[in-house]
Amino acid sequence: MGGAERRYVAEAFDENWLSTIGPNLNALEAEFGRLTGLPGVALGSGTAAIHLGLRLLGVGPGDEVVTPTLTFAASTNPIRYEHATPVFMDSDRATWNLDPELLARFLADRARVNRLPKAVMVVHLFGQSADLEPILAECRRYELPLLEDAAEALGARYRDRMPGTLGDIGVFSFNGNKMITGTTGGLLVSPRQDWVDSARKWSTQARDADPLGVNNYVHTELGYNYRMSNVVAGIVRGQLEVLEERVLARRAVFDRYRRALADVPGFEPQPEAMFGHPGSRHTRWLSCFLVDEAKFGMSAVDLIRRLDAANVESRPVWRPMHTQPIYRDYECVGGAVSEDLNRRGICLPSSSSLSEDDQRFVIDAIRRLAGVA
Structure with a gap:
């Protein structure tokens, strides 16, 4: 622990902000936003962030998502949560991450038969960024969204930029074994504020405003219990200071x-x-x-x-x-x-x-x- 974690957690207890709202959550999202330059929402895990990210990209039943084969199962499983199909892709030896040349050939072959995937996911493994520029170029060529799983790469740099901030959605993890930890937790970022707002709504069971104004629980979308707690956010805030x-x-x-x-x-x-x-x-x-x-x-x-x-x-x-x-x-x-x-x-x-x-x-x-x- 870096030292500030105990103070932030104590404040949460002293002020009785223990659930999924509170000052630590607001501060963490603001502080992480200054680090990444993007708006974000704090969630219960990196896996939850990947799941919501795929849903934001419109991934659904029958869709295909290109994803690295060399990765942890938590990167792949959310594809199946949405009843979509992973298409695994090999690594290059320079980075051990998704091979941009393989991706280019695969997408060209698929474009010729009008079978492009719905999205591409890249995973930055072991603390090292994938080679993002050629991957992004191929995604832009075919108008495919890119989700970056940067759970293992917080603090890495790619040509002086932060992995997880170049694609359409970036995902970070604060699991117990990560570079910094909240014991659990994750964070989703995107240049699109409307997507971040949607992810925040879905993460708290997607409750709508009550048209009757009497605090009925009204739901028009599927939601989840994916929001980070204010206590965990306090730990992550302290850890972020010593990243x-x-x-x-x-x-x-x-x-x-x-x-x-x-x-x-x-x-x-x-x-x-x-x-x-x-x-x-x-x-x-x-x-x-x-x-x-x-x-x-x-x-x-x-x-x-x-x-x-x-x-x-x-x-x-x-x-x-x-x-x-x-x-x-x-x-x-x-x-x-x-x-x-x-x-x-x-x-x-x-x-x-x-x-x-x-x-x-x-x-x-x-x-x-x-x-x-």
Whole structure:
């Protein structure tokens, strides 16, 4: 915690603003708006924000949404909430995010047969932006809306701009493991104030004004219990004040891994894509590496198991959605890159509060398992 969280939460209790209205919510939306330059609405989770974002884009039964296959299920599931169909797309190796060249070829092929999707979703994974300019160009070429899932990339930069703010809708998460946290929570932003207003209405069960003026509950649209609480907003406000400190701490954790493991054969860090611009930045939300089994001496899976036995928690890079039992029957464009990243990828302990002593324990365990003195 950064210090201010307790004060903001105490104010919520002292003033009895505990539910889904209150000063912390108003302040958080204003403060986040200054950060992004866009209006937004605070919600109960990033998943809720994706769901409302898809609904704002008019996604419905039978529609197709292009989405990365290399991602967490929470990015994909809201497509199915609206009874639409995901079309999975492979990653590029430069960013590990959605491949713009694959997207261009896919949309050109679909345009020739008059079968364009309803929307495109991009996910900025592990703290690194996707290559947004060519993705946006293809979306504009075919007049398709772009939803950016920036849940893992708050604090990142793309050519001196903030991922999550270039598309038609941006989504952020404050889940317990994110760069900053409210223990839960999310936020939807858009350059369209009317969309933000609609999302806010839907997030509180879509109650309409009572034409009789007697406070009847009147509903003409489907709504949800998706609004963030004023208490959670207080935590997020405090965390937002230390966002830059958190990013610098995560980058320092990654840099210590990179320097200490540079001489380990077959242990390669995730690249940081600069996109030809010095104003680009990977937050290193997670410190990710690729294992070359032949050079390292064991597979990434075996390394994860051996680290677990040594009391070090690690995990693979996301398992691609097209290989998940629930989604394996859906179309996937490509897939070999994401499958390779999942097979060879490992995410190491990356908390911004990870002590240097604890990190040295992790480093020593990896070096020992690699047979490097």
